[in-house]
Amino acid sequence: MHPKDLSVHDFTYELPEQKxxxxxxxxxxxxxxxxxxxxAIQEDIYRNIPQxxxxxxxLLFNNTRVVAARLLFQKPTGAVVEIFCLEPPPQYADMTTAMTQKGQVTWICLIGGASKWKPGQILEKRMAWNDDEIVLQARYLGKEKDSFSIELSWTPASLTFAEVLQVAGNIPLPPYIKRTVEQTDSERYQTIYANAEGSVAAPTAGLHFTDAVFKAFDQKQVHLEYVTLHVGAGTFKPVKSETMSGHPMHAExxxxxxxxxxxxxxxxxxxITVVGTTSLRTVESLYWLGVKATRQPDCPPEELVVHQWDPYELNGDPVPAKxxxxxxxxxxxxxxxxxxxTKTSLLIAPGYTFRIPNALVTNFHQPQSTLLLLVAAFIGADWRKLYTYALENDFRFLSYGDGCLLFRH
Structure with missing residues (x-):
């Protein structure tokens, strides 16, 4: 069956709020x-994962760092407008270029309270910074399909956008963590090895790793390596279509x-063990980029991307991973x-053939999500047995919850 024909209703389970x-x-x-x-299923704790x-x-990790992407502006009337910075527009070559802009940047955003903000109107926010202050202004440029183009400018103009967000923004917790952001989230909603600014959500499989665990890996001569995938808000987007053919994957x-x-x-x-679905999608995307480089060696670098359905629709003889x-x-x-x-919108669903990783470390994912489809692709129908066991044995679910180490069939 083509993954386009999969029904998301076959990948659901009952997740009580208290879990x-x-x-x-x-x-x-x-x-x-x-x-x-x-x-077979067995239990342990992450401290012992090196065993x-x-x-x-x-062992391969995603070293992206969550940025404080939620900006709250108060209008003179008292109304609050929230700007959620999603990603830079195509005018910037990559995330690093956009995050290191000084003085001014354009960003694609979601707006909370958009009806309170008229095009052309400038919002302003002032924050104490060292012995000075940062003045941040936002100007509404236009509406895209389901997002907005916003120009952000600031003084001192010597600061990068990443530095401004650290002072002005809030960490964007996932919508299912129903509480306000607290000071500790700025540390705990980051992996200890995060260093590439650009995500609006943490690669949460990595939240469990500590220096002590890394030391134990070192003693076993397990080699640690890092890739970067900047996690977009699309990771939380529920599948609303009857079949996967109607669900557009967000490019990251x-x-x-x-x-x-x-x-x-x-x-x-x-x-090869990958930590997190983002690391897995990154290394599998490298494979498909290699397939395209094999078949289209003259493709310009800016056009070498991975589309949602590439694994299922690229014709030709299979290309070995090597x-x-x-x-x-x-x-x-x-x-x-x-x-x-580059960008990838790779969708991994049952029917997918894995080329690179043999094992996956991951948290427990939402019902009817593309992440659950990925788990089902990795271990087959046993995903349901695994999740039933976790629910019946009081495992904690989603971003701040427990997790699993899955060996591929």
Missing amino acids: IARYPLPERDSSRLLIYKEG YVAAGSL FIDVSIDTINCLLNYLDKQ TALENLLNYLQQHQLDRII
Whole structure:
């Protein structure tokens, strides 16, 4: 069956409100861990996850950092307008370029209270900063399909947009965490290795990892490697269509160095464990970029992207993972690039053939979500057995909840 014909109603379960974790546990690595391998389920905690990862294997993380993307402006009338910064428009080559703009930037946003804000009207926000103040202004440029184009400008103009957001913005907690943001969220809704600014949601599978866990991996000579996928708000978008054909996947920026692609090549015949659905989608996107580089070597870099249905609709003989990654490296070297920066809207659903990872660390996901489809693609129909076990044994669900280590069928 083509994934377009899948009904999301086949990927649902009852998630009681009290099972959703509203706060993280005091210690990151004390979260509970379900291990699924060859149909068997066992329990442990994240502190012990190194025991289940093969010595000398590869562990791959997403090092994106959540930005304080929610900006609250108060009009002179007292009405509050919320600007939620989603992503930069195409005029910026990549997320880093947009985040390091000084003095002014244009951004694609969602607006809360849009009816209170007239086109051309300037909103202003002033904040104390060191011994000075930051003055941030927002100007409404126009409406896109379901978002808005907003120009943000500020003084001191020597500050980058990333620096301004740190002072002016709030961390955007997911909509299912029904509470106000607290000071601790700015630390706990980030992984300890986050360093590439640009996400509006955390790659939550990584929230459980600590320096002590990393030290234990080091003792087993497990190699740690990093990719970047900047998580968009589309990650929370429920599937509303009857079948997947009616669900557009949100495109997200990925950024992977040549060194990391070389590393993946070296570990293809060993265990490769990816931490999070975003890391998984990134490495599988590298495979499809390699397939395109193999079949269309003259494709310009700005057009080398991964579309939602590429895995199911690209014709031609299958390309081995090794060949795809080698050809992607050759392509990047020919274009004198030291990394691939592009967008992916890859949808992984039952029927998908995985090319690179053998194991996945991930949290428990919402019913009827594309993330649950990905889990079902990875371990088959046993996803339901796994989730039933987690619910019956009081595991904590979603972003701040517990998680699992899944070995692919």
